[in-house]
Amino acid sequence: MSPSLSPLRILIVAPNWIGDALLAQPLLSRLHQRLPGVAIDVLAPAWTAPVIKRMPEVAEVLSTDFRHGDLRLKERWKLGRALRLRGYSQAYVLPNSFKAALIPFFADIRLRVGFVGESRYGLLNVVHKLDEKKLPLMAGRYAQLAEAPGDAVVLPLAPAHLTVDEGHLLITVSRLGLDRSKPVTAFCPGAEYGPAKRWPARHFAELARRLAARGSSVWLIGSDKDRAVGEEIATLSEGAAINLCGRTDLAAAIDLLSAAQLVVSNDSGLMHVAAALGRPLVALYGSSSAEHTPPLVQEGSPARLLHVDGLECRPCFQRECPLGHFKCMNDLAPERVLDEITEITATTPQ
Ligand code: SF4
Incomplete structure (x- = not known):
């Protein structure tokens, strides 16, 4: 030191x-x-x-x-x-x-x-x-905390912003044998907090199949703890999604996310990372809410924060669904997410 x-x-x-x-x-x-x-x-x-x-x-x-x-x-x-x-x-x-x-x-x-x-x-x-x-x-x-106690916060708040290591990105892409000739959609299917914040694997898989049919590569990005769910999504997607969960450290995951044209994420740390990289983002909320901790989106970067409407039990902020039906995520259909992606990509330069 x-x-x-x-x-x-x-x-x-x-x-x-x-x-x-x-x-x-x-x-x-x-x-x-x-x-x-x-x-x-x-x-x-x-x-x-x-x-x-x-x-x-x-x-x-x-x-x-x-x-x-x-x-x-x-x-x-x-x-x-x-x-x-x-x-x-x-x-x-x-x-x-x-x-x-x-x-x-x-x-x-x-x-x-x-x-x-x-x-x-x-x-x-x-x-x-x-x-x-x-x-x-x-x-x-x-x-x-930057102001004197009692003084007002200076608004607007600066957006989050992370730097990208382009050399490290190239090395990672080559090490993992990834193809960047097609547009990349990154999925972040984990959420350290608990399963009540995770969109079901079958929904991610369905979305991956639909995006692959449109000519997109789909990368699943997450930690070693997300490896099993990544495997499940890759299998259910019949090869449309590539499971990279647990195959990178966090620094490499940041660089890979920076290479995505769009990110679909649960409410997790990687969702905030994607926003800080200025990536167009579709964020999926289950038991949690965007009310207190929305991602700090950069100007000009589209972000859609989705949740199921009209569900009285949400947000419950539980780690696992106490009611067992898990409607907050089960009812968030892949078609709805796909519609949002279609709108975002129509208005975002590729
Ligand atoms: S109680 Fe409602 S909000 Fe909470 S996890 Fe279950 S379905 Fe989701």
Whole structure:
């Protein structure tokens, strides 16, 4: 860990989810506006680090192996002491947990900014109180931390934006033997949160068959945890979809998504990644809602956020359907998604 070189270096303690990390990007952008020349380092769980490394606002990512619920006080104290050497003048703590605020406190960072969260008076010394009505969007809540407590968030929020490693993309395409001569539609069939956010495999497979009949290649992109569902979709699609789930790391998945003409995704981290890459997007919502955490779509990039209308039980925000019928996703028909894709592709330059 090298000592600080920049006259003003600040530390962000990042959220634990990929999607939330992207919703925090407008905060980073605003901090650059407010503090010209600032170097922003981000302390982040290892599983989100590849996404944060692609944010142009970030100088360095310090990746950690603390899992959800881990206290590991001694390790946090040691890391905080090590971070003292880097001379941070401010820290922004995005998770609301008590333990997330410990490292900046142990690092003796002069200004420690965050929401009260779990009664973090003392650990933080620039404390914001959340007004949920005024700030319904998660991205707005994070951006609030760039302002003085009580001051309004500066709107509009900057969109999320990730850089692409073109060389790495070419290597990945060649390693996986992918054909880019046809337009590519990428499907992201996973959702770490749980099955109630996953569109059924048979629907993805039906959509893949219809898109392949129109001359599109269909790539299934996801982590090793999505490998089995990817296999199921590939089989049901009778070869129309290629299962790449688990065959790339997250950095390669970002690059592959950047090569897609269109992305169809569950409400997941990769949905936010696709938006941050400026890809035309059809997002499928089951038990969750786009109300608080919509993707930060770039200007000129079409995005359709779909859900079943008139279903009283939704959104229930459960990981698995408590009613068993799973109508929120079962009733979201492939034909409807195809219609949206048809409209988007008719208005988007290829
Ligand atoms: S209860 Fe309703 S919203 Fe929740 S998972 Fe089941 S069908 Fe979906």
